Amino acid sequence: MLLRSRIARTAIALTSLAALAACGEKEAGSAAPAAAPAVDQPSPTVSAAATPEQNPEVVEAPVTPLPKPTVAKTQRRVQIYSGPSNVSLSPAPDQGRGSNIVQLNGTASADIGTYAADGKGMTLYRFDKDTAKPSKSNCNGDCAETWPPLLIRSPGQIYPSGINPQLVGYVERADGTCQVTIAGWPVYLFSKDTRPGDIKGQGVGGTWFAINPTGGRTKPLPEVVDMPTTAAAR
Template identity: 30%
Template structure:
């Protein structure tokens, strides 16, 4: 159901983002151009606590970052409409505690802008994530691949964290 809602909202996010020269989500400070090229607004790569997926990579302002399975190390495949719906994250040198600076790098996108990469995954935001720590793009299939949030180790998180209480058999005598 969540994936269906995310996919249903995707065209709306593309339309809204395409109608302006810059794109922002909620109170986030990271800006991108209409073509989806990253800008130079400084950000800090951080770990965010999410309700469904535990700690994931994102910005210090609460914007969750995603990877695309169609990408490869040092190469983004997300341009045009894709980059409008999934804006690339600008390269940064600020890294918060818990994030491994040895896994942080940047790639040069077609057109010359820099994009943040973590553990070989170019990073993106999702235009339909309009609240802090939102993960509406998790598990969505769009633009040739699946979109996943990343753990601190750089691994994609493909399943939600169990929030149900553990059931331990109790014996009463």
């Protein structure tokens, strides 16, 4: 009877130690999840002669983290970074004065060359009636309804990709909002562009052009030449 009691106490102690060890691994941050009790499923064994079909191995390519961007330039309370963010960005809601986080991307186009786009992929334009030195927007009122300025709210952050951060800044508009600039040129969206990559504003009025990463005009859209049909040619 005494022997049976000692055996029972020993079994309870060993069970408690095993439980503490498992909790300790979990607390220490072990990547291995706790194993579920096996039910009619013996642990698989790997034979040295097993074929790839019998024992497929999943090899994941290493993920190279993006370099952490650094502040390349500061304009008052707006920080302009050396490149795109290496983490997901969550800008505060735009309440009519712009977002506190703006992304700029150099985007290639076979039709007009490389142009600047915002973080959603929408084309950014420049207006020939604005000035770059000094930076000034001359598009207000109804003009700004058709061509909404890209605004940055202070304090804010701008993350350019494919655009020299030293060329990026902002200018204060007549209504007190701050408009993003590239090489001094205020940049705008076009209200008739509805999808990323749309360039419906290119060449409008001979004064609106998608802006390139150095602040210049992109090239005009290629002319579409209507070829006569065979019937018309006869």
